[in-house]
Amino acid sequence: MNSLNDLHSASVLYFGPYAFHLRQRLILDGDRQLRMGGRALDILQVLVERAGRVVRKEELIARVWPTSVVEEINLRVHIAALRRALGDGENGQRYIVNVPQCGYSFVAPVHGDNFEHVALEHLQAPQHNLPVRLTPVTGRDSVVGSMVRQLPLCRLMTVTGPAGVGKTTVALRAAELLLQHFRDGVWLVDLTVVNDATPLLDYLLHTLETDLVTLAARHSLLVLDNCEHLREACKALVERLLEAAPRLSILATSREALQASLETVQTLPPLAIPKSSALGSVEETMSYSAVQLFVSRARARQQGFTLREQDLNAVRDICRRLDGLPLAIELAAAHIDALALVGLQSQLDNCLQLLSHGRRTAVPRHQTLKAALDWSYQHLSEQEQRVLQRLSVFKTAFAIDAAMGVISCAQLPPSTLALMIDRLAQKSLLAVERGSAGLRYRMLNTTRRYAREQLERSGESNEYERRHARFVSRSRWVSGSQLAAQLVE
Template identity: 75%
Template structure:
């Protein structure tokens, strides 16, 4: 086996049937190019250059993610993708092994060449049209890893969740890691960019530059991003396409499941937010993905940013009031230069208008939190919009019985109200909490703020507040005999 010095001067690292061309960032199996992401290549290079040695998880993370906050599970997802791409374990050949409590080691023999002897111009370009990822994905490694494991076996997966939770980020990261699996590549179509008057089948074929017979013959992954407003058309197209294309898999992002045959649904929850007791030490707070994202984006905006113990109450409140939503946290972090943490914390009571300074290159609905919620509420019926706005009176989780007692009226009888609440939950505009045989619903803080900035509902907000106070056992002077129950709900 070559020594570290020999391999460190090589242009090409060879192991098994593979040749890793370092300068071109390219791996060949014979004359076939392997497709894998940049982080996976970084990890592989570190391990191969240190073949035969154990590299600790901490050292790998420091070398591959020198400026980012990264969880161990992120590393495990990439290692799993590498093993799958290399066929690790097939036919008895091992490449990367886990050394318990120590790290990882590349165990196959490695040879180094100083000169590449391949004509790179003849290689087939990567089979995908995925957008370049500008920032690391934080707190989603377990979720992404699950999608990567399921998708090769699942024909149709729909990724659902509320506005700003990062459905597209999760789906596109999983698609990156699956490039090697699909012989004919991974192809994304952003349905938000398709003219509403167009035929969806024609628009898809035009975006993919193919015809239906060719698409049906592909072994490929099709990513239909932002399918919210094309739900009915998607159902019809996918029923036909999946029946005609047995080797095609489809990954959809939408607030709401399509409810078609073969569909599996993966809900994307908000990032983990620390409770009060977890804000005693920086190390404890940094175990929560919402804090990791805020700190990571703050460091990108403000050189030398350091999270201090005196900052923890403000950071915890920022993450909690922004519901752990990645978009909201990123929009807040974008202003840290101007406002600092104390300023961000002070803005929390000022509605959503301050969350309006996203990347100029982002699509319009991602440049502000209000725009993201506008997109999500755009196609609600008048009844659904009225119910949602009236539900904003509940500042904590509520049952269907509570909703009926507080907001039902002659124009909105209990049966109609119950159906509307279920539809809003299905559209990811209400969070559903199940426990002890009781189903509760909750409006995210950001959604409640958004609704509060809309024109007042004709039902009368003052009357709704009085009904809510009576239901919760409050007197009109603001005392609350059911305070303990509310604190438990919080």
């Protein structure tokens, strides 16, 4: 039976009255050459070689414009030109169809010069064990497109970011778009259930039902999900695999970089939140990805939900207080039917309780925001937990000297505290802001509320609130004294 590989090995592809000569990059209708640009030919080749399959828009853009950032309108223009050149739709003959929310598919029968007619229904399916995606990925086209372009060129990429930011979602989306690139498939290995006592290589080979010799010969993409609690073991594993398997690529997700050789780090930021000045209209507000996600999930819960001008401030405030984290926004939007916008906004002071009922079909760490934060917190050392708790007294960004002035003690001297803060930043529990005044650190609102709960359970909250208040008061007095001295001068 003919397979997809036959199409790739052919030098001429035939469909309808046309012959597509791949090496000469020309299309003949009998003796007449069709005139079309190089980009259009690139798009057509990708579609024809995958005839009968849907090719995602993002993958087409990544394949045809591998070193450029282009808008989807560019793709639509070239598709329209292709349809005109081929007479698509004339006399009832269809070649390229648009699949809504997905991409494009070449639907005419195709055969090559080295085999008989291809039965489309028998084309070889891509090999993978990726889960079925139930909802579209919002606000990540740019980063996913960048990953799709980079991954075939780099051997190891690690997606990092805080709990709930969507690392797994983005990694799986990029993996979907790369299915056709890797001849021997794309394979997901979830490391959540693995502990330090489990030999990591044995677990991986058992999951993939293979051995190292076979894996070493494959042209595959390996997705290692949730590496943070096994960082050292994962670092050793990927370095061994990359050395043993020259055609293997690895895409990892972790709340901190593996710091392995050959590693490219893709930091995943929260979704974009509109500024107050960007609330002029519904259309302008809807251009921000955090709002897009909230509205799409709200519509899924409440039929007929629409964003009105009087709702803009409330929706912006909800997205801001949830830090633009996709998991938190999805969980909040699930309450829209019961609470409405005003009720949802008023409940966000207790956001961890509000977001405690999650997606039953998701893995446990993705079901609720608290579960995602628990996962991070439980894998911290006792010292790191203690520092995270005490830093929750800072409601805004702070400098390292402010942290030392408030939470340094005999058990946490300045040198140790600086190291702990750096580790928390590496683990995506603190955001780092670089400005003219130097480095400053900031805790996401959701993380701070979680850490504050832990501080209150420890019985130290009153003590560190007093320390923080004294430090702020002293800082204001010093600043006032300096200003007075400058005025006297």
